[in-house]
Amino acid sequence: MLAERIERVLIDVVGSARHEQGPALLAEAIHHSVFPGGARIRPQLALAVSVACGDADPDLSERFSAALELMHCASLVHDDLPCFDDAATRRGRPSVHAAFGERLAVLAGDSLIVLAFRCVIRSRVREALRLQQALSMLEFAVAPPFGIAAGQAWECEPRARLSEYQRSKTGALFAAATEGGAICGGGDGPAWRLLGESLGEAYQVADDIRDVVLDQRQLGKPANQDILLDRPSAARQFGLEGAYAYFDALMTRALSAIPPCAGEARLRNMVLAESERLLPLSVRSAGLQPAAGPLSIGLN
């Protein structure tokens, strides 16, 4: 239900980039970047929080949620570029630069950033102030100094602290999902921020663990990248056992960070399901032996 609301908006805004008098390959590269999607965890989280807060402005909530996914897709397309991860696959398919070339991958990422704003700007919004607040959440979560672009840029600094790297690279969009989702839904934005921050950090730790214990077939993208690319990683910093313990602590913090609200029980179940999806038992046991478990779905 949440998923359908999000996909409908994504189809609509991705479609707005295609026109018979516009460049066809760029439109295809953009479509390839967004469909078929991954878990869509950021927009689902944002919309779930909006609903839990009363869904005061449904069109804005849907569009804000979808915009987070578009920003996430943009970051994946640019992170996969030859100058960064040089990843040939993503979600089990060719990455955008592998399928369309580097130039269209740069432009598809650029376009997705702008389409994310288009998505929110075209809201039939009930309260103008809420639109401005939602847009502020969006830009803050992406631009420097603390957005995902800054997170990625920590890879270019001579020294980076793991916590600041992860807080920006992954945490920023998750924090925007919960705080911004609450604002769009009519709730108290700041009260919801810690939930998103905790989930975002847990997500990044899970990603670090999966990078180590799963293989390319299981990940749907190249494995062992953190060591190969010398990136900060919880698994490298704390060891595998330490990273598991840290993940569990973050998920516990996330659960207790859910503010009292009508949809509290449903959100709690969503967080628990996400915890199991991120690090299912099959992954946890894979860490104790060479990776050879059943095919699992990529996170992105």
Place this chain on the structure above:
Amino acid sequence: MLAERIERVLIDVVGSARHEQGPALLAEAIHHSVFPGGARIRPQLALAVSVACGDADPDLSERFSAALELMHCASLVHDDLPCFDDAATRRGRPSVHAAFGERLAVLAGDSLIVLAFRCVIRSRVREALRLQQALSMLEFAVAPPFGIAAGQAWECEPRARLSEYQRSKTGALFAAATEGGAICGGGDGPAWRLLGESLGEAYQVADDIRDVVLDQRQLGKPANQDILLDRPSAARQFGLEGAYAYFDALMTRALSAIPPCAGEARLRNMVLAESERLLPLSVRSAGLQPAAGPLSIGLN
């Protein structure tokens, strides 16, 4: 006066990307992309139109104008990347990827796109509807199917029509400058569109001519790129004499496209000065002999 209002906003928003807890090199790369600037023609045009229309919302007008420049800078940074023009210089200095590396150039361009939206979103706007309209002008001028990202993407298509390529690649931001400037100033947006479209096309034709007749020292960036990179170009399509005639026709159309308004005479003078700046006599005569004229200032 217009120039000072724009620089103040640019300094402010570029500064907002820097923080002692954020990545320093990204902040430097962004600063390098914007300062020292080129002619700042797009924001000056937008603000001049706003003022001519009554300057109904000065803060919004300044911010919208500066946002156009940030989008323009983003496009220059990404167009200079190795996978596109692979330009080592820009405005007579090292291009961003030459100075900071390819990864920070990708991220600086991404960040500038988001900072352009931040710039407008943070307006202390008098009318909420006007903010939404200004933001719509901005996203439409950049995203596909008709924005500058689409314009650049025509270089990746097997076939491109010169007019559609130029209308998107250069015309889109100029059209947004006049139509959006009018909206921010309280005028009738669509009545101002033809002025921007004409100036944008003239600007692109002048750029095509300069690419042929000037050398790298005079341009502040590599010369002869249209032929080297096999790009559509008015000089290639019409020959040099034909391109000069086309430029003059476009400037005449621009002059007659200025709607009746209080600031009409001032705008007319601005267009005439721009025409002389784009293709001064020294450039026109350089086309008749090998390039060796006095140092001229780059357009971008």
